[in-house]
Amino acid sequence: MTSQDPGGASRLPQERRVVTEIPGPRSRELQERRLAAVPPGVGSVLPVYVTDADGGVVVDADGNSLIDFGSGIAVTSVGNANPRVAARVKAQADRFTHTCFMVAPYESYVRVCENLNRITPGDHEKRSFLVNSGAEAVENAVKIARYATGRQAVVVFDHGYHGRTLLTMTLTAKSMPYKHGFGPYAPEVYRMPLAYPFRWPTGPENCGPEAAAMAVDQIGKQIGATNVAAVVIEPIQGEGGFIEPAPGFLPAIAEFCRENGILFIADEVQTGFARTGHLFACEHEGIVPDIVTTAKGIAGGMPLAAVTGRAEIMDVVHGGGLGGTYGGNPLACEAALAVLEEIEEGKLTERARAIGETMLPRLRALAGRHRSIGDVRGRGAMIAIELVKEGTTEPDPMLTLEIARRCHARGLLVLTAGTYGNVLRFLPPLVIPDHLLAEGLDVIEEAFAG
Template sequence: MSTITQGGPSLPQERRVVTEIPGPRSRELLARKQAAVPPGIGTTLPVFVTHAGGGVVVDADGNSLIDFGSGIAVTSVGNANPRVAERVRKQVGDFTHTCFMVTPYESYVEVCEALNRITPGDHEKRTFLVNSGAEAVENAVKVARHATGRPAVVVFDHAYHGRTLLTMTLTAKNMPYKHRFGPFAPEVYRMPLAYPFRWPTGPDNCAAEAAAQAIDAINKQIGAENVAAVVIEPIAGEGGFIEPAPGFLPRLAEFCKANGIVFIADEVQTGFARTGDLFACEHEGIVPDIVTTAKGIAGGLPLAAVTGRAELMDQVHVGGLGGTYGGNPLACEAALGVLETIENDGLVERARRIGSIMLPRLRALADRHPVIGDVRGRGAMVAIELVEPGTKEPDAATTGEVLRRAQAEGLLTLTAGTYGNVLRFLPPLVIPDHLLDEGLGILEKVFGDL
């Protein structure tokens, strides 16, 4: 058993189940939550956390769970990462807020300089900071519309972009994200995604056919000259970790460039080393016009960013962008600690190592259990899709049962997918190998028991 120091006492890197999950103390807290918080704020696993770090989450009953969720890809560098914690600790003693639009501070500029340097492409860039991934995507669309003078925005099946009015409109999935929250924003058009596992004519034809269908629909139904932006996740996150068929994204990017359309890559979940590249676009050499980032950017503090070509970003009038809390100094210091950790600790390579461990084990599991229809992902962003054996009919019931049994064994993981039939795995990039191995062993046991 190893330990890891994450902003406090050494936290043993072990799975430890000492009560049923959730235990009595967590159930007490859950009752308080139900009395104080509306039920619309759901909970995947109602264990109340007291400590976390490395590859574990410790709850109020003393259970130590293996973390295959990272707070939905947020704590990639670990909870209370020492560099992050030390920077935040110092900053909170200096000042917590001035509003960058009133009296600026250096750390905001440092974060923007870093993102301008590390996001794909060597062109001149500008970055501004906001609070959340949804806010970043919404602002990226604002910039694209302002720069092009065009109204239309193109998105894709299985997309998830956020919960604001515009980003909820951009999102594909009705329940739970859109149901009874309309009417939605105008001038948003949805196109097919190159989803290899579910493409009607098979994965080999997927990229070319999906791109041709999307481009044909844009030209005929909207008119390319009316499209401000194409917004797409390089790997669809909430949609089920769908990696578009190779060639699909480059074809879209070429079409956008030829028609003056802003290509926006939503890297909110895929960014900051998660996929084994610093950004998922790099896998196929895509250079977006605008990149949106959040989640893994600041080790758990609320921060997001919009990074784009200078000629686009500079067109927005003074005062047209911003927000009271955007680029909070604590979050900026945290982000600088995250970026330093990714570089100094080799977390891009570590993500690849995690993928090289997980994917073969999951593929072998799929060979033994035909309920697993597909294994996919890159780096430390990996998923399995569950189906009725011998078909591609989604099996959400078994997915939920696997989730519950794994959690009862002390493995924290998440579901996803348009059909609710995908188990997604997002371990912290700092998880030790022995916990990765043990977590996969729990999955193997659960499937064996089923």
């Protein structure tokens, strides 16, 4: 048992403690400095300035201790400053901090790739390489797919989010704030309908097969299957609002790809590393992707991402065609090795499922009392509620912001999401103690009460 397991001792008191208004005076002072130094295009969900974090809490500059239902957007799944991660990073920093793997390699990079090849879906031979961010991973996956297939077109889906670089911004669906004013965009990207059960016109029971048939038909008519290099999809959408594609949709798209020589790229940047109750969200429906992109939860907060794919695909790219100065930095590699040990030894996939089994019934009961909650969805520790105008399916982004504000004021850090800005998403650390998880749900109920 580590010091951050739900039943173990923690470095910081695992308690919600509100001692000032949120944000408090010290955070407001730091915010003024930020406004003079950082462009406003870099936003923050809640301008409290963090000084410490551990387990299920973050502590701000005013001494407030907030329950963390964000995990740095699914990054600190094994707990912030996890002792094993911190120790490995410190030990590596004492040895060397950088050589560039493309100049003089080191074993930890190789070990991370060996582990990724072992744990990602499928028992086929694989290869992995390391980069810095989820967007960089997705961009490289598309590069490889185009190279391997000799095709150019890339298919993505409504409500998807894949990053902020030129190509990944193009792959992303939502205009504001991710794309607005930043065009022209990359060519040969085509968007298809997603199986969004809550909003499917003929009802959720028809959503999976109808959406898959529609996507396949549009690909054939608008692009031609033989021109498509890859389909890129999140098994559960992240920024799009934690949308779980209706059952059968992903398998149908994967089968279409196999039949037409199209590479199926699973963007597991937010869903990977035990977040949904499996190591990877593809496993919920038995999907075996050709390429998997990972980041966020991979290294406990250190900047690291990866591309893992079938050996026969990954091996085709010429020498020097992949890489980057900082990709697979030795500090981040040691952190990733520690994270994988924590997930496996701490049984964090099971813990994620237990978190979902706690959260979903409470939130569904809350939905039964508040008609403004149109949908409750998610898997494991990746849970969301979609807010609507009462009695309709019309999105209510203003109420969403208000509920988030009330949670923040009470000492609970929550995030918003969704194409329409009307989704509250919850990503607690997988090591959050049960009492904090329950208290966070209490705060959400209080926020809806007014």
